[in-house]
Amino acid sequence: MAHAVVILAAGLGTRMKSRLPKVLHPLLGRPMLLYGVEAALATRPERVVVVLGHxxxxxxxxxSGYPVEVAHQEAQLGTAHALSVAGPLLEGFPGPILVTQGDTPLLRPETLLRLLEPLKAGAGMALLTMELPDPTGYGRILRQGEEVLMSVEEKDASEEVRRIREVNAGAYAFDREVFRLLKEVRNENRSGEYYLPDLIALYRKEGRKVAAIRLEDPQEALGVNTRAQLAEVEAVLLGRLRRRWMEEGVRMILPETVYLEPTVELAPDVTLWPGVVLKGKTRVGEGCEVGAYAVLEDTVLEPGARVLPHTVAQGARLEAGADAGPFARLRPGAVLKEGAHVGNFVEVKNSVLHPGVKAGHLAYLGDAEVGAGANIGAGVITANYDGKRKHRTEIGEEAFVGSNAVLVAPVRVGRRALVGAGSVITHEVPDEALGIARARQRNIEGYRRRQEGRED
Incomplete structure (x- = not known):
């Protein structure tokens, strides 16, 4: 059955207390609204219309990039008014039409498709319901047996109606008559708004059946109106992701502490220690280990690579057998080839460390090419920036750069060359040469006593 989907996303979201439109608040790194858009598209609709306002x-x-149309609701006068705004775009569409909310990001495509089933059997309208232990804040469903009589907004409900636990989950399916019937909806309620549930009475008046599809898992219809609800929904999404990857063979130690986003890809036999954060287009290969409290963003770990605790990597790549950390920082463009090692408090930016390179601690390698088997001592710096431009440093295979050396780019240290500790290198060090650039040591006997004006 060909259908269209209308997503209502015009709300201001005042309870979020934010300048950001409510539907753009991020869930696992993505705007909330995109979850609903992708669920709608997964039902294979003919058309998707998103109603926008604030x-x-x-x-x-x-x-942008999604195959949707946009309607604009100038004044937010309720859900029925929002759907009517989409009417001109869907003029002549034969129906049925699914209607969802932009702030219910957990609804699955399978659930939305279930709403279409009663319409195939001749119903004029279907709505999603759920039973809650505490229904506060939701519209209550009034039934007569299987027949749905109405949905009453909480602020308009009597005490007796408020005790009902079956509530309106906010998703609907309508036949093609919905836009005609929307013209008859009135705003005679405490909010002065036009409500979609008022269509129940209008369909019944015409002798059309109104069906209710009850959700087995009420969590799926959780809506977001506050920061606390945003966190609650994000926790559900995280739980789904964690379960999915553990079912695929990923080991998570204290999984409830691991944060990851839907764009992350993990292979079997990956181990994630507590507090790991995986963001963006990060890919972690088979057998990799990510240590406690490491943060990886848009980073690729090839099979067998290791990231030790408290390492931060952004836009980096570690090949098989490479390792980084603890407390390393890999910035965009950092590439650690097979077996390369970056230790604690080493920062690498836009540099390639070829196989077997060792930079054990306290170094900065920026805009550098470091040859296979080279050793980078503690405190080594590639001085790559002259105040206007960045320059590159080339370090040859099996070179040895002593502690606290500064390589002032552009400069080359040759193959198997050595740089003396504490040197400031401004010119090329040829292959297999020793480069030393420091003052000769001079000891002045008795200097301290003379400085203090004392004699033996």
Whole structure:
């Protein structure tokens, strides 16, 4: 059955207490609205219309690249008014039409498709319901047996109605008559708004059945109106992701402490220690280990690579057998080839460390090419920036750069060359040569006593 989807995403979200439009608040690194858009697209609709209001331009930017149309609700006068705004775009569409909310990001495509089933059997309208231990804040469903009579907003409900635990989950399916019937919806309620649930009575008045599809897992319909609810929904999404990857063979030690985003890819036999954060387009290969409290963003670990605790990597690549940390920082463009080692408090930026390179501690390697088997001593710095431009440093295979040396780029240290500790190198050190650039040591006997004006 060909269908369209309308996503209502015009709300201001005042309870979020934020300038950011509510539907753009991030969940696992992505705007909340995109979860609903992707769920809608997964139902294979003919059309998807997103109704926007507050922060329209920002939301439209977030939707770029998605095959959706946009309708603008100038004044937010309720859910029925929002759907009517989409009417001109869907004029002549034969229906049915699914309607979802931009702030319910956990709804699955399978659930949305279930709403279409009653319409195939002749119903005019279907709505999603759920039973909650505490239904506070939700519209209550009134039934007569299997027949749905109405959905009553909490602020308009009597005490007796408020005791009902079956509530409106906010997702609907309508036949093609919905836009005609929307013209009959009135705003005679405490909020002065036009509500979609009022269509129940209008469909029944025409002798059309209104069906309810009850959710087995109420978590799926959780809505976001506050920061606390945002955190609650994000926890559900995280739980789903963690379970998925553990089912695929990933080991998580204290999984409840691991944060990862939907764009992350993990292979079997990966081990994630407590507090790990994986963001963006990070890919972790088979057998890799990521130590406690490491943060990886847009980083690739090839099979067998290791990241030790408290390491931060952004836009980096570690090949098989390479390792970094603890407390290393790999910035964009850092590439550690097979077996390369970067130790504690080493920072690497836009540099390639070829196989077997060792930089054990306290070094900065920026805009550098470090040859296979080279050794970088403690405190070594590639001085790559002259105040205007960045320059490259080339360190040859099996070179040895002594502690606290400064290599002032552009400069080359040759193959198997040595740089003396504490040197400031401004010119090329040829292959197999020793470069030393420091003052000769001079000892002045008795200097301290003379300085203090004392004699033996």
């Amino acid at each position: 922060g329209r331009e920002e939301v439209e930017r977030a939707l």
